[in-house]
Amino acid sequence: MQTPTGKKASKGTVSIEEFQGRLRLRWRFEGKRYVLSIGLPDSKVNRKVAQQKATVIELDIASGNFDATLKKYKPHIQTTSQLTVVTLFEKFIESKAKALLPTSLDKYRATLGYLKLVFPNQLASAISVKDAEKFIEWINNRGVSPIVCRERLILIRAAWKWGIKQQFLEINPWIEMVSRVRVPPKQRPKPFSSEEIKAIDLLQKFFVI
Structure with missing residues (x-):
């Protein structure tokens, strides 16, 4: 009741x-x-x-x-036993394609390319936290920048979240993976040296009318 x-x-x-x-x-x-x-x-x-x-x-x-x-x-979760990692992400792209700009869609497709290399035939429901950690290790070994790595993981995490919402999956092993990638802070521009400041002052005085 x-x-x-x-x-x-x-x-x-x-x-x-x-x-x-x-x-x-x-x-x-x-x-x-x-x-x-x-x-x-x-x-x-x-x-x-x-x-x-x-x-x-x-x-x-x-x-x-x-x-x-x-x-x-x-x-009961339907189609879980048949849904591979690649198929899941392809379905995820299809659900987002109409709302994405071409530049954003390229990022989704690039992420799909990585998944095809690392998890070509694995079931999405079988991916564990250890598998996700191995993916990070693999992507780092390819020399991918931390910023790009983080972007890929955000998309993969979103795909699993979408899969759970669609009742394709029950668990998201990618939840904590994004926080494990440290992106170095942007470097601030170096301040002018005392000699450079003097040179700028001279140029300003020279061009003053």
């Missing part, structure tokens, strides 16, 4: 709420609080789907068949 926002649901009752534009379920059972993301945007149709899931949980609680691991109730 749905309860108003901010109001605690009674024991064994599953409430439906919106969180960051997505629906999720919340309930209490045997002294523990549970939260389960449905992974769907808030709409009338999706709320019916969420209500069906909530009803299943309530019936399991009432009948003593509740799965405390929540595996039984989690939405």
Whole structure:
């Protein structure tokens, strides 16, 4: 049953709420609080789907068949086993292509080229934090500047974030990778030496009318 926002649901009752534009379920059972993301945007149709899931949980609680691991109730991720790193990023580019300038699109395609070299056939769902770290090591060994490396990682992180939103993936191993690339601060222009300052003063006096 749905309860108003901010109001605690009674024991064994599953409430439906919106969180960051997505629906999720919340309930209490045997002294523990549970939260389960449905992974769907808030709409009338999706709320019916969420209500069906909530009803299943309530019936399991009432009948003593509740799965405390929540595996039984989690939405199944579709096409995960078939989606490679390259395919994921290609789909990501397609979703952004219409809104990108040609110069920005070139950066996306260059990033795709790197992924094809490092992860030609790997599944996107199989990429771990260690794989992401190896990618950084590989890109550094190619002499890529820290600024460019950071740009590539930002795009890859965004692609995985998009993949999770589309329910292609569950985990983003690239979240902390961007912060691991240190970009040196821009060098300030060197100040004029005392001799250069004197020369400038002389030129200014010479050209004063």
